[in-house]
Amino acid sequence: MNDLLSIRGLETVFDTKRGTVKALRSLDLDIHKGETLALVGESGSGKSTLGLSIMRLIESPGRIAEGSIILHATEDVDVTSLKGGKLRRFRWKKVAMVFQSAMNVLNPVMRIEDQFIDALEAHDIDKSEISGRIDHYLKLAGLGPKVRRLYPHELSGGMRQRVNIALALSCEPDLLIADEPTTALDVVVQKEILKSLNTLKKQLGLTIIFITHDISVAASVADRMAIFYAGRIVEIGPKEEVINRPRHPYSKALLSSIITLNTKRGQDLISLKGNPPDLITPIEGCSFHNRCPSARPECLKYKPVESLVSSDHYVECLYPIGE
Amino acid sequence: MFAKSERKVEENVSSSSVSGTDVMRFENVTKIYKSGPIVNYALDDVSFSLRKGETISIVGESGSGKTTLGMAAINLLNYDRGTIYFENMPVKKLNRKQRKKFRAGSQMIFQDPYGSLNPYNSVYDSVVAPLNSFRPDLSRSQKREEVLKMLDKVGLRPAESYIDEFPKKLSGGQRQRVSIARALIMRPELIIADEPTSMLDVSVSSTVMTLLNHLKEEMNFSMLYISHELATARYISERMAVMNLGRIVEIGGSDSIVDHPLHPYTKLLLTSMPDVNNSNSEEMDVTLDFDIYNGGIKGCSFATMCPFVRENCKESRPELNKVEEDHYVACFYPLT
Numbered sequence: 001m002n003d004l005l006s007i008r009g010l011e012t013v014f015d016t017k018r019g020t021v022k023a024l025r026s027l028d029l030d031i032h033k034g035e036t037l038a039l040v041g042e043s044g045s046g047k048s049t050l051g052l053s054i055m056r057l058i059e060s061p062g063r064i065a066e067g068s069i070i071l072h073a074t075e076d077v078d079v080t081s082l083k084g085g086k087l088r089r090f091r092w093k094k095v096a097m098v099f100q101s102a103m104n105v106l107n108p109v110m111r112i113e114d115q116f117i118d119a120l121e122a123h124d125i126d127k128s129e130i131s132g133r134i135d136h137y138l139k140l141a142g143l144g145p146k147v148r149r150l151y152p153h154e155l156s157g158g159m160r161q162r163v164n165i166a167l168a169l170s171c172e173p174d175l176l177i178a179d180e181p182t183t184a185l186d187v188v189v190q191k192e193i194l195k196s197l198n199t200l201k202k203q204l205g206l207t208i209i210f211i212t213h214d215i216s217v218a219a220s221v222a223d224r225m226a227i228f229y230a231g232r233i234v235e236i237g238p239k240e241e242v243i244n245r246p247r248h249p250y251s252k253a254l255l256s257s258i259i260t261l262n263t264k265r266g267q268d269l270i271s272l273k274g275n276p277p278d279l280i281t282p283i284e285g286c287s288f289h290n291r292c293p294s295a296r297p298e299c300l301k302y303k304p305v306e307s308l309v310s311s312d313h314y315v316e317c318l319y320p321i322g323e
Numbered sequence: 324m325f326a327k328s329e330r331k332v333e334e335n336v337s338s339s340s341v342s343g344t345d346v347m348r349f350e351n352v353t354k355i356y357k358s359g360p361i362v363n364y365a366l367d368d369v370s371f372s373l374r375k376g377e378t379i380s381i382v383g384e385s386g387s388g389k390t391t392l393g394m395a396a397i398n399l400l401n402y403d404r405g406t407i408y409f410e411n412m413p414v415k416k417l418n419r420k421q422r423k424k425f426r427a428g429s430q431m432i433f434q435d436p437y438g439s440l441n442p443y444n445s446v447y448d449s450v451v452a453p454l455n456s457f458r459p460d461l462s463r464s465q466k467r468e469e470v471l472k473m474l475d476k477v478g479l480r481p482a483e484s485y486i487d488e489f490p491k492k493l494s495g496g497q498r499q500r501v502s503i504a505r506a507l508i509m510r511p512e513l514i515i516a517d518e519p520t521s522m523l524d525v526s527v528s529s530t531v532m533t534l535l536n537h538l539k540e541e542m543n544f545s546m547l548y549i550s551h552e553l554a555t556a557r558y559i560s561e562r563m564a565v566m567n568l569g570r571i572v573e574i575g576g577s578d579s580i581v582d583h584p585l586h587p588y589t590k591l592l593l594t595s596m597p598d599v600n601n602s603n604s605e606e607m608d609v610t611l612d613f614d615i616y617n618g619g620i621k622g623c624s625f626a627t628m629c630p631f632v633r634e635n636c637k638e639s640r641p642e643l644n645k646v647e648e649d650h651y652v653a654c655f656y657p658l659t
């Protein structure tokens with residue numbers, strides 16, 4: 001498999017007064033070149049922490065305690081050991097990020113084009129090239145050149161998110177991490193943004209990591225889907241597989257708890273009891289055993305290991321559904 | 324350009340139901356926000372009624388006026404024109420005693436459970452607040468008993484272990500349960516729920532929706548459910564009103580609206596919803612144009628974006644018309 005990024009044994013932790021919170025617990029993940037991988041999970045599951053870890057944006061009290069993030073470029077680089085200028089060039093030129101709060105990312109007192117110039121100059125793009133690039137990427141994101149002279153407050157939420165996407169792509173990264181890019185937007189605009197992301201991916205041969213809590217949104221953009229729970233990926237596989245044949249009880253519960261247009265009015269929804277485990281105390285056995293409808297005594301004792309259930313579809317469960 | 328004729332509510336929505344059973348009725352309610360040259364109709368001649376025991380959802384995108392509508396309904400907002408009736412009494416003209424009844428009988432559940440509970444108040448303090456205002460006759464122990472009962476009802480069990488907690492110890496879903504308990508403790512006739520689950524995780528959100536559904540059957544209150552999201556709206560409500568730029572463009576039974584929308588805007592909302600099975604392949608070809616202030620719209624509010632627009636759509640405003648039983652649409656050329 002042609003991988004762009006290989007993550008091995010990644011542990012990102014946060015030191016708090018109560019103890020050390022293990023937000024990611026020895027996480028392994030390969031990201032294939034040219035795919036859209038959706039990271040799906042609830043708040044606190046570690047999906048955003050992974051995005052920030054790849055960007056090396058984890059700040060104190062957080063730190064990457066263990067593991068490696070290998071970027072397969074002309075030569076393999078371990079992102080976790082990058083420093084100074086190398087780290088600066090890695091960010092935005094290799095991996096760029098689009099954040100959820102479109103409102104807060106742009107500098108409110110700078111015109112849109114100046115924000116581009118800032119980013120492009122910092123990444124040593126030739127001055128003569130800058131203006132052309134701004135127009136080009138704004139256009140790709142579906143915005144006209146008129147936007148260049150505007151301030152962020154003059155743009156709608158959807159337009160601002162497009163500017164963020166254009167900005168993220170302007171240094172031509174290999175990997176785009178989109179962290180809940182449409183969560184704050186209306187459905188109509190959301191659909192437009194998702195469509196442009198798909199088009200851009202095809203045009204530019206991008207690899208996209210799409211972080212979301214909304215499994216329906218993930219379904220409409222992803223090639224592969226990874227389900228996060230308590231700092232680990234409990235199931236990963238092709239989108240259709242995970243959605244139609246979920247093998248982990250948590251994935252199944254997550255899928256059956258969403259309300260769709262076809263949900264019958266007033267019917268009781270399947271819901272999970274209890275809360276995810278505290279990530280300070282070491283977890284014995286399976287992290288999901290206390291909420292799992294099909295837990296057995298062994299689940300408390302033994303840690304499940306990732307196992308292949310069908311082509312490219314892995315699940316971390318002692319007793320996967322359907323066996 | 325801003326002169327709008329006060330339209331009479333003729334054969335339309337509010338008079339279509341027996342008004343004696345209405346909990347709340349909006350008649351030609353208009354709220355205008357002005358800022359310099361910009362004029363925005365947050366509510367533009369809105370009329371509808373909420374029948375006793377029913378849930379109606381108000382759906383629309385941000386800026387459509389749905390939250391303004393909720394604020395007006397609970398009398399937290401002064402509107403410019405029109406009348407809102409609570410149990411057939413105009414809310415603005417209630418006397419002291421009636422206003423007290425209105426305040427006790429209409430309660431709100433807010434969107435953000437992290438912002439709507441005072442962090443310095445325990446669960447007991449938050450939930451007991453309405454009793455302190457409206458039931459001075461109750462003794463301390465009776466109040467505590469009521470609060471315990473209510474916490475149990477909203478699924479915070481055992482209630483004894485939650486009653487003295489502070490919000491920071493509670494999860495988002497638990498906090499939202501506390502605000503539901505606070506809203507319901509006066510056994511109100513009317514609940515206004517403004518996106519009560521949009522800040523919660525999916526699995527938590529589904530438990531809160533199930534809970535609301537059970538409570539509404541058990542306690543028989545009427546509910547205005549405000550949401551940008553049609554799936555939960557259909558799940559919880561019998562009727563649905565779709566808003567676009569301050570106007571109700573379609574109103575009717577939730578099933579008939581979702582299954583065969585009549586207004587192109589409703590259809591746009593439905594086809595834009597992401598879907599797990601990607602079965603939603605139908606697409607509408609619209610020109611997105613959100614750069615409008617709706618103060619100057621003479622014709623249909625959706626005319627600038629509508630793929631089926633014709634000349635008269637830009638000239639005159641379509642009124643809500645009955646197309647089938649309990650299904651009204653404000654469109655000259657409704658979808659078939």
